Amino acid sequence: MIKLIASDMDGTLLNSEMQIPQENIEAIRYAQKNGVEFMVATGRNREEALTPLLEAGIECAMITLNGAHVFDKKGNSLFTTPLDKKEVFQIFDILDEEDVYYEISTQFGTYTTSKEARIEQFASHITDMMPHLTHKMAIAMTAARLEFFPVTLVNSLRELAADEGIQVLKIICFDKRGTKALGQAASKIQRFEDCVVTSSGHNNIEINHKHAQKGIAVAHVAKERGIELAEVMTIGDNLNDLSMIQVAGVSFAMGNALQELKEEAKYLTNENSDAGVGKAIIRAIDEKL
Numbered sequence: 297m298i299k300l301i302a303s304d305m306d307g308t309l310l311n312s313e314m315q316i317p318q319e320n321i322e323a324i325r326y327a328q329k330n331g332v333e334f335m336v337a338t339g340r341n342r343e344e345a346l347t348p349l350l351e352a353g354i355e356c357a358m359i360t361l362n363g364a365h366v367f368d369k370k371g372n373s374l375f376t377t378p379l380d381k382k383e384v385f386q387i388f389d390i391l392d393e394e395d396v397y398y399e400i401s402t403q404f405g406t407y408t409t410s411k412e413a414r415i416e417q418f419a420s421h422i423t424d425m426m427p428h429l430t431h432k433m434a435i436a437m438t439a440a441r442l443e444f445f446p447v448t449l450v451n452s453l454r455e456l457a458a459d460e461g462i463q464v465l466k467i468i469c470f471d472k473r474g475t476k477a478l479g480q481a482a483s484k485i486q487r488f489e490d491c492v493v494t495s496s497g498h499n500n501i502e503i504n505h506k507h508a509q510k511g512i513a514v515a516h517v518a519k520e521r522g523i524e525l526a527e528v529m530t531i532g533d534n535l536n537d538l539s540m541i542q543v544a545g546v547s548f549a550m551g552n553a554l555q556e557l558k559e560e561a562k563y564l565t566n567e568n569s570d571a572g573v574g575k576a577i578i579r580a581i582d583e584k585l
Contacts, residue, residue, distance in 0.1 A: 297584050298332055298546055299527040301577060302359065302514045305338040305345060306496060307533040308550055309573050316352040323574035324354060330581055335359065335369075335517070337510045339468070339496050339536050341401050342367055343446045361401050362494060362504050362536050363513035364465035375516075376403055377508035378463035383488050387467055387503060388454060394481045399447065400457060401466040406447045407456055414447060467503040474499045494536035502536055511539025529580050531565070531573055532557060546585045548576040 303309045311317050324334045337359035338345050345358055358367045366374045379387075384400075391398050399408045408414045450456050457464050471477040478501050482493045485503055492506045510532075518528050526545035530537070533553040541547045541560050549561035550572045558564060563585070566572035579585070 297527065298529045298580055299523045300514075300518055300521060301327060301332060301334045301529045301531070301580075302337040302510070302517075302540060302544075303334070303530070303573055304510075304532040304534070304537045305336055305340060305348070307552060307568050308531055308537075309336065309568070310348060311569050311571075314348060316348050316354070317571045317574065319571035319574040320577075321352045321354065321574075323571075323577040327577050327581060332581065333357070333521070334577075337363070337514060337530070337532075337537075337540055339466075339494075339502055341365070341406050342371070343405060357517065359510060359513040359517070361466040362502055362508060363510045363539075364401075364504050364508035365403065366513055366517065373403070376463055376465060377505045378403075378465050379467070379503070379505050379508075380490050381457065381464070383490060384457050384464045384467070385454065386488065387485055387491070388457075390481055390484050391467075391469060394477055396469050396471050396477055396481055398453075398467055398469040400453055400464050401468065402456075403463045403465065406468075407450050407453060408447050409450060409453060411447065411449055465504070465508065468500065469503070470500045472499060494538075496534045496536050509539040510537060511541075511543040514540045515543055529576075529585070531576055533568065546580055548572075548580075 309316055309320060327334055335357040336345055339362050340360060342358055342360050345360055355369050357369045364377050368374055397413050399406055456462055482501050485491055486493050490506050492504055492509060494502050515525060518525060525543060528544040529546040530540040530544040531548045532541055533550040538557060541557060547561045548563045548565045549558040550565060551567035565576035
């Protein structure tokens with residue numbers, strides 16, 4: 297019987313409107329009534345993750361930034377796993393050479409040097425996740441809902457990262473050219489001993505410390521709760537979910553998940569547009585998976 301559920305957000309818990317469907321909300325409450333803890337495990341920072349959860353009336357612990365920053369249900373920081381500062385500046389050099397747009401997430405939030413570039417690049421990311429949208433529609437959607445993706449504008453990411461009080465927890469990169477540009481940068485960055493490169497879409501890569509992975513964070517939280525990994529359920533759709541899909545006793549891949557994730561997961565559920573998370577939760581509890 298499962299005791300802990302960790303769900304990804306984008307492409308998983310959230311639908312195409314970036315909201316949590318009512319069926320998912322009801323299933324989460326059903327789990328909680330049955331003594332099962334629900335938490336999110338996302339590439340977003342806490343501010344970005346909090347908005348749809350508050351809208352749905354869900355209070356839960358959070359694994360954010362792919363496992364680099366973990367919070368309890370009250371929002372208290374439990375632990376962080378930052379990138380090595382020396383490697384951060386080497387990564388900046390590579391990304392600048394490849395002319396790739398990037399942002400950094402720290403313990404205080406996410407930072408960019410250009411909000412206009414962020415809107416343009418994130419719109420391409422949304423178009424990738426929702427192919428029915430035109431790029432113009434995605435631009436309008438991103439600009440209108442920018443509060444869901446809070447970011448602080450700074451003059452220099454290098455100056456910010458050089459501050460001794462700043463921990464660089466994640467570097468996220470977007471590029472409309474997709475793997476043509478990002479693949480070259482990723483292959484160079486993956487050579488660094490302490491880095492791991494994942495992705496949540498065709499036109500982005502996410503760079504974390506090798507110990508800042510969702511699977512490692514889920515295992516840490518479970519151990520703190522006195523829960524065996526066999527009693528943990530995870531749900532995801534993309535490569536940054538792979539580590540937690542592999543570590544859990546019960547794992548679900550979304551109907552819209554990458555084939556690689558479907559092959560690793562023990563079970564499949566419906567797409568995020570059809571409340572796949574809610575259906576997976578009900579199945580897991582009722583069938584005592």
